[in-house]
Amino acid sequence: MEKIFPFVSPKEHYTADVTVVWCFDARFRPLFNAYLQSRGFAENRIDEIKCAGGARALAVGSPDRDPILEQVKKSVLLHNPQTVILMDHIDCGYTGGSKAFEGREHEIDDHRRTLQESIKTVREAIPGVTIEAIFADFEGVHLL
């Protein structure tokens, strides 16, 4: 075995502050970091589940629903967060981006519907955990 990058990582197991389901769209990576830091979550206590579509992957009809839900369940089982944050964002390529909708309001209405479905999916699978659903656009984070 050849070490190609020396770095010391903590060996201790941890309890997560939060589990986050977030789209891997890198345009929102700085927002991901800034928002979670603003919430006071410790950087090394965040279970990140990044996948195409973020919370949208947990909505009804998503082909990724079961595997992503399994990841959320494993995070909660292993690291016992009190909170799960489900994120959805504007212009998400998972559903064809903003151009797939007839205007911003239509797009936001669709996100509102799928976030509710995603909340229901997680609530039914993992009772007792607090679920927050947020919507991100190019100006910040919103509740829908």
Ligand SMILES: [Zn+2]
């Ligand atoms: Zn996306």
